Amino acid sequence: MNFLFGVFAHDQQLRLELIAGLFVAITCAITGTFVVLRGLSFIGDALAHGVLPGIAVAMLLGVSGMLGAIVSAVLMMSGVGIVNRRLRLSGDTAIGLLFVGMLSLGVLITSRSASLVGDLEEILFGDIAHVDWSTIGIQFIALVCVALTFTICRRPFLLLSVDEGLVNTSGFSAKFFHNVMMAMVAATVIVSFQTVGTLLVMGMLIAPAATGALFARRISSMIMIAALVGSLSVYIGLLASYHYDLAAGASIVLTAVILFALSAIITETRKSLSRRHEDDDDHEHPHAHGHVHI
Numbered sequence: 001m002n003f004l005f006g007v008f009a010h011d012q013q014l015r016l017e018l019i020a021g022l023f024v025a026i027t028c029a030i031t032g033t034f035v036v037l038r039g040l041s042f043i044g045d046a047l048a049h050g051v052l053p054g055i056a057v058a059m060l061l062g063v064s065g066m067l068g069a070i071v072s073a074v075l076m077m078s079g080v081g082i083v084n085r086r087l088r089l090s091g092d093t094a095i096g097l098l099f100v101g102m103l104s105l106g107v108l109i110t111s112r113s114a115s116l117v118g119d120l121e122e123i124l125f126g127d128i129a130h131v132d133w134s135t136i137g138i139q140f141i142a143l144v145c146v147a148l149t150f151t152i153c154r155r156p157f158l159l160l161s162v163d164e165g166l167v168n169t170s171g172f173s174a175k176f177f178h179n180v181m182m183a184m185v186a187a188t189v190i191v192s193f194q195t196v197g198t199l200l201v202m203g204m205l206i207a208p209a210a211t212g213a214l215f216a217r218r219i220s221s222m223i224m225i226a227a228l229v230g231s232l233s234v235y236i237g238l239l240a241s242y243h244y245d246l247a248a249g250a251s252i253v254l255t256a257v258i259l260f261a262l263s264a265i266i267t268e269t270r271k272s273l274s275r276r277h278e279d280d281d282d283h284e285h286p287h288a289h290g291h292v293h294i
Contacts, residue, residue, distance in 0.1 A: 025230030032209035052106025126197030203253035
């Protein structure tokens with residue numbers, strides 16, 4: 001029992017890491033649900049990597065990396081909109097161009113600065129070991145904002161996840177609520193990078209939500225399952241990191257992916273057994289089977 005719970009009772013910093021990780025897990029569960037349902041993984045991944053140059057420049061200037069991430073995210077999304085509208089290229093093409101451009105720029109900035117070479121790993125993979133109460137406070141505010149956004153925009157978000165045309169016919173603006181959803185994704189990425197890093201934040205956005213999608217039939221249930229899986233991943237990942245001296249952010253995200261894989265195996269096994277059972281019933285009651293088809 002001490003192996004599972006004692007470390008958190010005796011290590012104050014580990015408790016801070018757990019709190020920060022849980023806030024990130026719940027925030028990512030809400031946002032990640034719509035990332036999965038709407039197929040926004042590519043733009044989310046682009047945002048997660050596109051903030052790299054802003055963070056690097058902010059560190060060089062001695063200001064908050066989060067401020068740089070905000071500026072970088074705004075510039076990237078504005079650039080995607082301009083390329084999409086003015087050059088009449090598809091949204092995926094515009095996102096891909098800005099994605100590789102911003103990521104390359106960020107790598108160039110960090111590689112040219114000796115002071116940032118050591119910080120590149122921290123930016124990409126997070127630094128949960130150095131979280132403090134101010135970081136936790138920011139993450140809590142972000143969680144509240146994301147939860148309020150979901151509560152207020154729940155209906156148009158649901159319609160967007162089904163068909164954008166339904167949003168307009170229901171009296172909402174599809175473009176406006178799409179932008180609100182993108183802002184929610186960007187905010188989640190910006191706040192979460194300090195804990196799990198820009199490279200791994202997509203894992204926390206997608207893996208728990210994808211696990212929820214395997215079992216849930218309602219949005220609220222999917223979010224709850226995603227939050228539970230994400231929280232469990234944080235707990236197991238921190239334990240593995242503490243006991244086996246592993247990278248905390250990577251341990252958390254890998255745990256989330258493993259939980260998804262196990263869930264997928266379970267659901268596929270259940271489906272296979274269910275189909276086999278139905279086939280057996282069909283062979284035992286051939287007349288009933290024909291009656292169903294009629």
